[in-house]
Amino acid sequence: MSIIALLTDFGLIDTYVGIVKAVILNINPKAEIVDITHQVLRGNINQGAFLLLKSFKFFPKCTIFLGIVDPGVGSSRYPIAIKTKNYYFVGPDNGILSLAAKEDGIEKIVVLENKKYFLKNISSTFHGRDIFAPSCAYISKGQPIENFGREIKKIKEVKIPLPKITKNTLYAQILYGDIFGNLITNLEKEVLLKFSKNKNFIATLGGKKITKIYNFYKEAKDEELFFIEGSFGLLEISCKNKSAADFLKIKNENFFKNIVKIKCF
């Protein structure tokens, strides 16, 4: 059984995701399709790439990931398929696949250009349906990616910003906020512990202070802001019994703009 895992910004209101699944099942009725999420922030390639990076390893080997956040659909960006050490990645060459594919180890990249594996009529607005879904389905049926088009050597990459240290200050960033209001930073616990030499620190964000790293939610006081090592393997800013995002008035749209400033004393 082949798993095809979908990550898009198509949302769940329209019929776009359903149609992508229909096209896949029409070609490979045995494909197992799993939704990772369809609610990446609209057109936000960075967020899509980050979420795919943090999800792919939990899937069985040989899973085919279809990642579509494609504001440039119909433009000159290539549709591509990537074979990595353990997986396949299919989508537009705009960076959406880059973090996960690099992490797993890229073995081969091809441009999807063999029309034999497309739907008959290619729209200029829905390559998910017309190019990517059928390509995934044929890969899941065992078609080697060499057959889809010529090999290329490079893909467009996105970068996750790294924390920076200037003088005595550590600058971290909010990468993502989940529906519980947890704010996922780009800071690993070890980095903060090393920076603060296991001593006291004061982090500031949105005019509020954070001074603790807890191991469990239960350690915090009501409405206290704190760091906790979350399920992404990164420090998250949480607030006990409350949404930290609401508490700090940080909107989802602004995430990549929010800097956490940390000093130790």
Place this chain on the structure above:
Amino acid sequence: MSIIALLTDFGLIDTYVGIVKAVILNINPKAEIVDITHQVLRGNINQGAFLLLKSFKFFPKCTIFLGIVDPGVGSSRYPIAIKTKNYYFVGPDNGILSLAAKEDGIEKIVVLENKKYFLKNISSTFHGRDIFAPSCAYISKGQPIENFGREIKKIKEVKIPLPKITKNTLYAQILYGDIFGNLITNLEKEVLLKFSKNKNFIATLGGKKITKIYNFYKEAKDEELFFIEGSFGLLEISCKNKSAADFLKIKNENFFKNIVKIKCF
């Protein structure tokens, strides 16, 4: 393997969709269930019928479509099953199935009245669970639709409004708006090209002007409104890097009320 494809206005917050799937799998554990969408505008039969029409052809032959937008549940409208040239359609006889079934070619219509294929207790508010889901499951197990009840010859139909030409003006309508803010009209590209004799035109909607048909999003200028042939096979009004619906202040609820007025010169 039998595919049962669901299109409803049940939403994804309540447990209704999950229970429909449970009932199907209880009768046919091998059924493959695919969600088209569960977020048709509440009670909007026209929109449901339009979305089913534009989705069904992408599914494998013999797919059973369960279409439920059923504001009259428990009233005298029949529960029906339709065999068409390539598919099956199950749902209330209120028009929701009519556009897709007619397009594919209706071969037989039956009223679902054989209680052998219902759940034991029939509520007056949830025929999706009690009548439609089990009927779909039995069809997917090979039960011929003749067994479900008496044949009828006609179904209730909804109509998609067609563009109209009065004197020198072409009147089109907005049929649907997607989450990207694209406004899908009832106008085919060829109709507009023929009307404008491949010359200039001015379309007006919400006090704004549209004068171009582009082939790709990339051709537009930032925040420019334009027509593009979209994935529904119809002209859509889009806005570069913006939601056209937001830009034109058109709400989802009002879609069937919005007229695009086009003159050529």
Place this chain on the structure above:
Amino acid sequence: MSIIALLTDFGLIDTYVGIVKAVILNINPKAEIVDITHQVLRGNINQGAFLLLKSFKFFPKCTIFLGIVDPGVGSSRYPIAIKTKNYYFVGPDNGILSLAAKEDGIEKIVVLENKKYFLKNISSTFHGRDIFAPSCAYISKGQPIENFGREIKKIKEVKIPLPKITKNTLYAQILYGDIFGNLITNLEKEVLLKFSKNKNFIATLGGKKITKIYNFYKEAKDEELFFIEGSFGLLEISCKNKSAADFLKIKNENFFKNIVKIKCF
């Protein structure tokens, strides 16, 4: 084929549900995963327990229910698995599983503590991924629940409030409101009929009056509030062609606070 049915408050925006499914399929590629809902009100154990109670019976025997509404994740509450007469239930021991498991008949309860059946690294914030999903997957592969840990005899329970009668007044409660705006009460039709001796009654909620029980939506007048026996097997307060919740200005967050006062005359 084993069905694993999921009910959580994870929402569908983040990748959490997708990752839970990935972990399950990595262990048991043949598992059939069904979403009941992922939009239980955040942290609302009562609501989750109620929705699971009202859903489980529609699933095939041997279905494994994974119920996660877990505001105390990482605290001392046990992760548990329950074998009941016909099903399995997996989740935190905070009451979320209690109503459904008791209804079906509890046969054995074990604490999930055998790390052989966990992911290698256990986070303190996402036991759904690290403990519950793999445990479900191993149960679905036939692993007896005895193997997961020591038996316990009791689980934490939540209670659905029952209607109360004081003097001449019947007090009912709103347990849940669905997206159609129907307000599901804790009142069975028979209880109200017995109380009112099949005569007239006046129910009041939010300053409005309800005086009728209808069998079908069609019996009501436009914008009339009325009781109807809904698909939960309980009386629901509905409003013809309108959301009763909107009409009564009852917010989803407040549901457990809303009392319906009924007098007969």
